[in-house]
Amino acid sequence: MDRGSKPAVLVTGGAGYIGAHTAKALSEQGFFPVVYDSLSSGYREAVRWGAFVHGDIRDAGALADAIDAHGVKSVIHFAGLIEVGRSVVKPDLFWEHNVGGTVTLLSAMRERGVDRLVFSSSAAVYGQGGRGALETIPEDAPKAPASPYGDTKLACEWMIEAQCRAYGLTAVALRYFNAAGADPSGLIGEAHEPETHLIPLAMAAALGDGKPLTVFGADFDTPDGTCLRDYIHVSDLAAAHVRALQVDLPAGAYQAVNVGTGQGHSVLEVVEAVSRALGRPTPYALGARRAGDPPSLVADPSRARELLGWAPTCSSLERIVADALRWESAPKYGAGVRGGRLGASEPVSS
Ligand code: UDP
Numbered sequence: 001m002d003r004g005s006k007p008a009v010l011v012t013g014g015a016g017y018i019g020a021h022t023a024k025a026l027s028e029q030g031f032f033p034v035v036y037d038s039l040s041s042g043y044r045e046a047v048r049w050g051a052f053v054h055g056d057i058r059d060a061g062a063l064a065d066a067i068d069a070h071g072v073k074s075v076i077h078f079a080g081l082i083e084v085g086r087s088v089v090k091p092d093l094f095w096e097h098n099v100g101g102t103v104t105l106l107s108a109m110r111e112r113g114v115d116r117l118v119f120s121s122s123a124a125v126y127g128q129g130g131r132g133a134l135e136t137i138p139e140d141a142p143k144a145p146a147s148p149y150g151d152t153k154l155a156c157e158w159m160i161e162a163q164c165r166a167y168g169l170t171a172v173a174l175r176y177f178n179a180a181g182a183d184p185s186g187l188i189g190e191a192h193e194p195e196t197h198l199i200p201l202a203m204a205a206a207l208g209d210g211k212p213l214t215v216f217g218a219d220f221d222t223p224d225g226t227c228l229r230d231y232i233h234v235s236d237l238a239a240a241h242v243r244a245l246q247v248d249l250p251a252g253a254y255q256a257v258n259v260g261t262g263q264g265h266s267v268l269e270v271v272e273a274v275s276r277a278l279g280r281p282t283p284y285a286l287g288a289r290r291a292g293d294p295p296s297l298v299a300d301p302s303r304a305r306e307l308l309g310w311a312p313t314c315s316s317l318e319r320i321v322a323d324a325l326r327w328e329s330a331p332k333y334g335a336g337v338r339g340g341r342l343g344a345s346e347p348v349s350s
Pocket residue numbers: 178196197198199201213214215216217227228229267290293
């Protein structure tokens with residue numbers, strides 16, 4: 001892609017799920033994304049917009065070179081480890097990559113005079129917190145991460161905020177609720193190995209990969225007994241990043257912002273939406289609770305609306321599931337990498 005006069009944005013982790021969708025959104029909004037990714041969990045095939053730099057987030061020299069080579073003026077930082085369960089058994093690794101990687105990135109930015117950051121945070125910073133099972137969670141709700149993964153996200157937020165005060169960095173931390181769906185083109189989407197997320201697993205079950213879905217707990221204090229989550233379409237999430245980069249903030253400002261819809265959907269509602277989209281039942285069994293799952297995680301999205309002028313436009317459950325299904329039914333990155341879990345010939349309902 002020809003950069004021309006477009007402002008260059010370093011997108012660390014831009015070959016991953018949310019990063020790739022954000023690179024596309026940046027490109028559509030007149031920016032030049034410079035994707036910086038180690039490809040340890042991202043996919044080269046997901047980098048379709050802007051430039052690609054192969055590098056590790058802990059490599060100060062490579063980060064500085066990428067900033068210099070492309071005249072980077074701002075950064076959106078996704079790179080890091082994300083598997084909550086793995087963080088419990090390898091907490092040191094998560095601190096090294098997530099916190100250590102962010103320290104290295106912030107130093108490289110400061111050295112090169114790059115003073116604008118959007119950070120990929122998570123509703124995991126709230127842990128079991130919130131103010132009661134069925135209420136929405138505002139940004140000032142108690143922070144009580146339930147995993148080392150959540151700890152590292154909160155630690156990064158604190159460190160970024162301190163550097164805003166100390167050095168005049170301007171930053172927005174976006175706390176994602178449940179990212180889901182895929183770009184409507186079917187070119188990029190969710191490709192985790194192993195897959196642990198509800199919507200892809202429900203689709204695999206409905207399409208008959210042999211295993212019924214296990215619903216993790218039906219005895220929660222929620223309307224149908226299953227967990228409530230706030231599912232946000234990845235394209236809406238990507239748009240929030242672009243807004244966070246553009247919003248007019250004074251030098252040294254720091255803001256943490258929830259990115260969710262404010263609407264909770266139960267596991268069984270998601271299962272029904274998948275069955276409707278596929279026109280066949282999703283086989284499932286009620287199982288035990290998964291350790292650490294809070295009953296309800298639903299955003300209060302007021303600040304995103306007020307500060308960023310952002311609101312979701314494509315996050316209905318129907319739309320999320322339809323776009324996820326289009327992606328699951330399409331050929332995946334690097335044929336064989338995901339093993340064709342869903343056949344390319346499976347019908348798409350939309
Ligand atoms: N879930 C489930 N069965 C699965 C995977 C997930 O019942 O095989 C539930 C999980 O307990 C949670 C919701 O689906 O309430 C969303 O889980 P996911 O792993 O997609 O995202 P998380 O909320 O953990 O970030």
